[in-house]
Amino acid sequence: MKKSGWQLVTVLVLIISVMLLVSGCGGGDKSKDDVKVGVILPLTGSEAMFGAMEKNSFEMAYDELKAAGKTTVGGKDIKLLFEDDQGKQDVAKSATEKLVNQDKAAMLSGGYSSACTNVIAGSAQTMNIPFLIVTGSADDITKKGWQWVFRGTAAPASKYTGALWGMLDNVVKPKNVALIYENTDFGSSSAKGFRSVCQQKGINIVFDQAYEAGAIDFKPMLANMRNANPDMIFAVSYVMDASMIVKQMKELDFNTKLLVGGGAGYTMPEFKDNAGSASEYVASTTLWVPSVTWPGASDYFNKYKQKYGKEPDYHGAQAYATMYIIADALKRATEFNNTGIQKSLKATDIMTIMGPIKFEDWEGYSNQNKPVTYVVQWQKGKLEVIWPEKVKSVNYVYPVPDWKERT
Amino acid sequence: MELFGQTVICGILLGGMYALIAIGMTLIMGVMKIINLAHGALVMVGMYVTYFCFQEFGIDPYFGMFLSMPVLFFIGCLIQKYMINRLVEVESILPENQVLLTVGIMLVLTEAARLIFKSDYRSVATGYSSSTVFLGGMSISVPMVIGFFIAMVFTFLLHLFLTKTDLGKSIRATSQDRDAATYLGVNASRITMITFGIGSALAATGGSLLLPLFYLWPDIGHLFTAKSFIITILGGMGSTMGAIIGGLILGMAESLGATYISMGYKDMVGLVIFLLVLLFLPGGFRSLAKR
Numbered sequence A: 001m002k003k004s005g006w007q008l009v010t011v012l013v014l015i016i017s018v019m020l021l022v023s024g025c026g027g028g029d030k031s032k033d034d035v036k037v038g039v040i041l042p043l044t045g046s047e048a049m050f051g052a053m054e055k056n057s058f059e060m061a062y063d064e065l066k067a068a069g070k071t072t073v074g075g076k077d078i079k080l081l082f083e084d085d086q087g088k089q090d091v092a093k094s095a096t097e098k099l100v101n102q103d104k105a106a107m108l109s110g111g112y113s114s115a116c117t118n119v120i121a122g123s124a125q126t127m128n129i130p131f132l133i134v135t136g137s138a139d140d141i142t143k144k145g146w147q148w149v150f151r152g153t154a155a156p157a158s159k160y161t162g163a164l165w166g167m168l169d170n171v172v173k174p175k176n177v178a179l180i181y182e183n184t185d186f187g188s189s190s191a192k193g194f195r196s197v198c199q200q201k202g203i204n205i206v207f208d209q210a211y212e213a214g215a216i217d218f219k220p221m222l223a224n225m226r227n228a229n230p231d232m233i234f235a236v237s238y239v240m241d242a243s244m245i246v247k248q249m250k251e252l253d254f255n256t257k258l259l260v261g262g263g264a265g266y267t268m269p270e271f272k273d274n275a276g277s278a279s280e281y282v283a284s285t286t287l288w289v290p291s292v293t294w295p296g297a298s299d300y301f302n303k304y305k306q307k308y309g310k311e312p313d314y315h316g317a318q319a320y321a322t323m324y325i326i327a328d329a330l331k332r333a334t335e336f337n338n339t340g341i342q343k344s345l346k347a348t349d350i351m352t353i354m355g356p357i358k359f360e361d362w363e364g365y366s367n368q369n370k371p372v373t374y375v376v377q378w379q380k381g382k383l384e385v386i387w388p389e390k391v392k393s394v395n396y397v398y399p400v401p402d403w404k405e406r407t
Numbered sequence B: 001m002e003l004f005g006q007t008v009i010c011g012i013l014l015g016g017m018y019a020l021i022a023i024g025m026t027l028i029m030g031v032m033k034i035i036n037l038a039h040g041a042l043v044m045v046g047m048y049v050t051y052f053c054f055q056e057f058g059i060d061p062y063f064g065m066f067l068s069m070p071v072l073f074f075i076g077c078l079i080q081k082y083m084i085n086r087l088v089e090v091e092s093i094l095p096e097n098q099v100l101l102t103v104g105i106m107l108v109l110t111e112a113a114r115l116i117f118k119s120d121y122r123s124v125a126t127g128y129s130s131s132t133v134f135l136g137g138m139s140i141s142v143p144m145v146i147g148f149f150i151a152m153v154f155t156f157l158l159h160l161f162l163t164k165t166d167l168g169k170s171i172r173a174t175s176q177d178r179d180a181a182t183y184l185g186v187n188a189s190r191i192t193m194i195t196f197g198i199g200s201a202l203a204a205t206g207g208s209l210l211l212p213l214f215y216l217w218p219d220i221g222h223l224f225t226a227k228s229f230i231i232t233i234l235g236g237m238g239s240t241m242g243a244i245i246g247g248l249i250l251g252m253a254e255s256l257g258a259t260y261i262s263m264g265y266k267d268m269v270g271l272v273i274f275l276l277v278l279l280f281l282p283g284g285f286r287s288l289a290k291r
Helices: A005-025 A048-067 A089-102 A114-127 A162-172 A185-201 A219-228 A239-252 A269-279 A297-308 A314-332 A338-346 B002-031 B039-057 B061-089 B097-117 B142-164 B166-176 B178-183 B188-210 B218-235 B242-260 B263-280 B286-290
Strands: A034-041 A076-084 A107-110 A131-133 A149-151 A176-182 A204-211 A232-236 A258-262 A283-286 A349-352 A355-358 A360-362 A365-368 A374-379 A382-387 B132-135 B138-141
Touching: A034 A048, A034 A089, A034 A314, A048 A076, A048 A297, A048 A314, A076 A089, A076 A314, A089 A107, A089 A114, A107 A114, A107 A314, A107 A338, A114 A131, A114 A149, A114 A185, A131 A314, A162 A185, A162 A283, A162 A374, A162 A382, A176 A185, A176 A219, A185 A204, A185 A232, A204 A219, A204 B263, A219 A239, A219 B002, A219 B242, A239 A258, A239 A269, A239 B138, A297 A314, A314 A338, A314 A349, B002 B039, B002 B138, B002 B142, B002 B166, B002 B188, B002 B218, B002 B242, B039 B061, B039 B097, B039 B188, B039 B218, B061 B097, B061 B188, B097 B218, B138 B142, B142 B166, B142 B188, B142 B242, B166 B178, B166 B188, B178 B188, B218 B242, B218 B263, B242 B263
Parallel strands: A034 A076, A034 A107, A107 A131, A131 A149, A149 A365, A176 A204, A176 A232, A232 A258, A258 A283
Antiparallel strands: A283 A374, A349 A355, A360 A365, A374 A382, B132 B138
């Protein structure tokens, strides 16, 4: 919708500069003895913050593996080649083609936004190159029967809510829910999954709306939602929209018994920083928290925080775990060509900081790991696990106090 | 009724914020006829200056505004003097190339901000960021009201400046006919430099006032460039009041669209109005008043 003349010009200039860069670097000296792994992440653009976190995590895992001598497989060194997709699909496609055709990458990884991941997966499939997804989680990516595409650390968007349903059945028991989501692949995939389970369980969706990410003012939508009087809100947003939404709910004095975020934004440290006191008691589904019991999880969290001076969230953990999966698959691979790596990825059975990873075919998904999910809630400025009950770190607060009753 | 009232209030206040961002562009594009695609990036730089003042020295964004304005004035002058003027003064270069130049400036500013501040989202939390006044059941955001009034004041001052002062008159003379103005003793390149500087300083004001409400990252500029363009054309090129009119129309259209159609189509509502104006009212809403 926003594509207009000047943006076209911008894109053109970008493409030209990328082309210049590519041709400029083409003649570089390349040793033949490396197993090259191409990693495509948004290193610039509006998603760059996540891209940088994932790149850091990749490198941290790589350094650890190197120290343990695990980056040399069959006499060859594993080498990571990072490419920037700028969060744009066209750039993601050219980055994929560059990595495969020019750099001769043996396999690909990365993929942050669902839209870009979809493009990379499509290209990888046509070029017969194994692609291990880090984050992109729209359902359809692993539902197309693409045998070259693997998704381990990321759950399909509609399965993010796994743990939430247990909590809704036992605690919240909502009759009327409101659903808001950003109009992206990830947002509408999550919304679709949520809607269909609501239908099975006979929960009414009294308000159902998509929104354009990056808005300054969410109040008209929120005021409208208040009129629908929902028991609970399920919201799928990236981090800054998430904090704008809860801040403006507070400004409107819009009270609801529980707001649950569907992964992505509501669990991030930036969400708490930006939303301030409005973040208190906001719950979210998530794939990972630093306090999970998987081996190495809290070590990763502490080490990252120490090294980069920032708290990582589940996106970083996904990248970190993915690097371990790659090293493991390449170690077991007998041949370093596409079919060899594909076979070895398929046989993966490894424990990571994201839990056990196996690439299985189920419910129409292919090469998709079965995810473990949690429900978390911000309590006193800390993200605490509140569901499933056997792994909870604190008790849930439900229904949450009204804005005016908080001090 | 309450919903409608809330929507209208949100629309007016949002329009005021949009107008703030667009005032600088009405001056640069509307008066000087320079198509400046780096406008949003200048707003972004202004926001970072304000953010830096807040973070390092604890200066409140409303005071930080008075620091970011001179900084941006200076940057704007440099851009005009050493970049745009050089292009404009060479006759063999097509004037359209100036558009490409501003795209380049935008990219450089954005990436420079990324280099210094990383891509992280940043925001300032002030005591009044979320303060609201309730009118019946409708909430009114205090910082937005302040922004709205500052937008009005600045537009009024800009109007006075352009119509009453010598410098303002020289600016208008230069924009009407650069050669004729030069013959009459106006130093055209100095005037364009100052104008671009003022336009950039106004962009910084918009950024500083928006900072307590919104958030900041290096690519935020695209959003502002797009909105200011639409507003400048809606309001009418070359009109100082255009920013307020265009801003209010866009803000109202987006708010009403979000409430009564769907927030997913919010941008579409604004852009449809934009297209209709271009097709049927090419002079912007200002031309209605002239009839």
